[in-house]
Amino acid sequence: MDKLLIKGGRQLSGTVEISGAKNAALPLMASTILCKGETVLWNIPNLRDIETMSEVLANMGADISIEGGGLRINTDTLINKEAPYELVKTMRASVLTLGPMVARFGCAKVSLPGGCAIGARPINLHLMGLEKMGAEITLSQGYVVAKAKRLKGATIYCDISTVTGTENLMMAAALAKGRTVIENAAREPEVEDLANALIKMGANISGIGTTTIEIEGVDELRPIEYKIIPDRIETGTFISIAGITGSNILIKNCHYGHVLAIAEKLRETGIIISEEQGGIRVIGPTPGALHPTDVKTLPYPGFPTDMQAQFIALASLAAGTSIVKETIFENRYMHVAELRRMGANIEIEDNIATVRGVKRLLGAPVMATDLRASASLVVAALAAEGETLIDRIYHLDRGYEKIEDKISALGGNIQRIRQSGTV
Numbered sequence: 062m063d064k065l066l067i068k069g070g071r072q073l074s075g076t077v078e079i080s081g082a083k084n085a086a087l088p089l090m091a092s093t094i095l096c097k098g099e100t101v102l103w104n105i106p107n108l109r110d111i112e113t114m115s116e117v118l119a120n121m122g123a124d125i126s127i128e129g130g131g132l133r134i135n136t137d138t139l140i141n142k143e144a145p146y147e148l149v150k151t152m153r154a155s156v157l158t159l160g161p162m163v164a165r166f167g168c169a170k171v172s173l174p175g176g177c178a179i180g181a182r183p184i185n186l187h188l189m190g191l192e193k194m195g196a197e198i199t200l201s202q203g204y205v206v207a208k209a210k211r212l213k214g215a216t217i218y219c220d221i222s223t224v225t226g227t228e229n230l231m232m233a234a235a236l237a238k239g240r241t242v243i244e245n246a247a248r249e250p251e252v253e254d255l256a257n258a259l260i261k262m263g264a265n266i267s268g269i270g271t272t273t274i275e276i277e278g279v280d281e282l283r284p285i286e287y288k289i290i291p292d293r294i295e296t297g298t299f300i301s302i303a304g305i306t307g308s309n310i311l312i313k314n315c316h317y318g319h320v321l322a323i324a325e326k327l328r329e330t331g332i333i334i335s336e337e338q339g340g341i342r343v344i345g346p347t348p349g350a351l352h353p354t355d356v357k358t359l360p361y362p363g364f365p366t367d368m369q370a371q372f373i374a375l376a377s378l379a380a381g382t383s384i385v386k387e388t389i390f391e392n393r394y395m396h397v398a399e400l401r402r403m404g405a406n407i408e409i410e411d412n413i414a415t416v417r418g419v420k421r422l423l424g425a426p427v428m429a430t431d432l433r434a435s436a437s438l439v440v441a442a443l444a445a446e447g448e449t450l451i452d453r454i455y456h457l458d459r460g461y462e463k464i465e466d467k468i469s470a471l472g473g474n475i476q477r478i479r480q481s482g483t484v
């Protein structure tokens with residue numbers, strides 16, 4: 062397993078380019094199931110999760126290639142085949158094939174994703190919505206099977222705002238007969254991006270970006286070319302990196318409107334964040350001058366749970382106590398034990414983390430436990446004194462494209478130690 066070796070304490074400078082959003086790319090890839098022909102996706106990040114979704118689609122017969130930077134997915138030869146356990150267990154977003162498969166083929170079989178490091182993460186709302194649309198759902202030997210000759214429009218109320226649930230149902234409804242209304246729909250920019258792509262494919266969708274999405278089903282959709290939005294969580298991670306290292310960097314290819322909650326909160330810590338021509342300028346305060354502040358994770362447009370771990374790393378070095386409340390996932394504090402190994406003073410009680418800022422963090426061998434936990438260790442390591450060796454960075458490779466190259470280009474001291482021991 063590859064590791065990252067980081068020597069902290071350096072100030073960074075220069076420009077970093079944000080990649081396409083993983084969580085927008087994955088549903089867009091699944092949406093190609095809805096029609097025949099070749100779809101071309103631009104700004105696709107080169108990530109392990111994208112490879113996994115490609116494998117899921119290829120297993121169903123799709124022809125996938127990368128040409129000139131565009132991901133080409135041809136679904137002419139797609140057959141009705143399951144998303145197998147071997148792939149779903151490595152990436153739960155494979156469940157995004159469920160809605161499009163049943164809508165296009167009248168039957169879908171997808172391995173049930175189990176819990177993961179950050180929580181139980183059930184998919185009951187995906188299934189409830191499909192059932193409301195007339196699908197017959199059965200669970201057998203770890204697989205969910207959904208059947209419907211043709212899905213029909215329905216009013217679906219989600220009692221919890223679910224990102225991939227809204228996406229799955231929106232894709233299914235695009236080919237259903239009649240009107241579907243999703244109430245308490247997720248408003249994340251990635252949901253909007255999918256809706257915009259579906260409209261380009263010929264779908265009839267209104268209410269995008271609100272909690273009520275209405276979809277008038279159509280008989281057929283067509284393939285498109287589409288450019289994926291920039292990754293707002295990668296953007297927020299680089300704001301945190303600049304903030305904790307007291308650096309001045311320009312973040313390019315990002316969307317300021319998508320990081321408003323992150324920017325507002327991180328400004329409270331003393332980081333200067335301003336929109337300027339070509340990107341977002343971030344200037345971190347001098348080391349030791351970060352202010353504490355409190356954060357509660359919420360669905361968009363609130364502060365994202367996917368930034369909670371990076372925020373805790375930052376708050377670890379603030380001059381005072383910050384209170385963090387995680388409201389989305391029940392077990393998303395796995396990074397805390399590792400940050401403590403670096404000298405952070407953090408207490409967890411239920412879903413609340415009390416982060417008492419310390420004067421310095423010290424490099425240590427630590428272990429990545431999930432994607433954003435890994436990112437928080439990188440943030441902390443860049444500000445820590447001495448060397449930090451982060452193990453199990455395959456988690457990081459699922460969601461951050463070339464992170465060590467991007468940080469090196471800013472002047473950070475970071476090296477990937479390959480499994481073979483080579484750098």
Ligand code: EPU
Nearest residue numbers: 084154182183184185186187221222223224225226389432
């Ligand atoms: N939930 C249910 N039932 C459902 C669906 C969700 O109870 O049927 C609960 C979940 O257990 C959780 C809450 O609803 O408590 C919100 O979960 P959501 O369904 O929105 O999460 P998700 O769609 O599985 C996506 C992202 C996550 C991100 C969350 C929250 C993708 C592929 N994944 O997951 O991204 O944390 O939304 O914003 O879009 C990451 O990138 O590191 C990551 C984990």
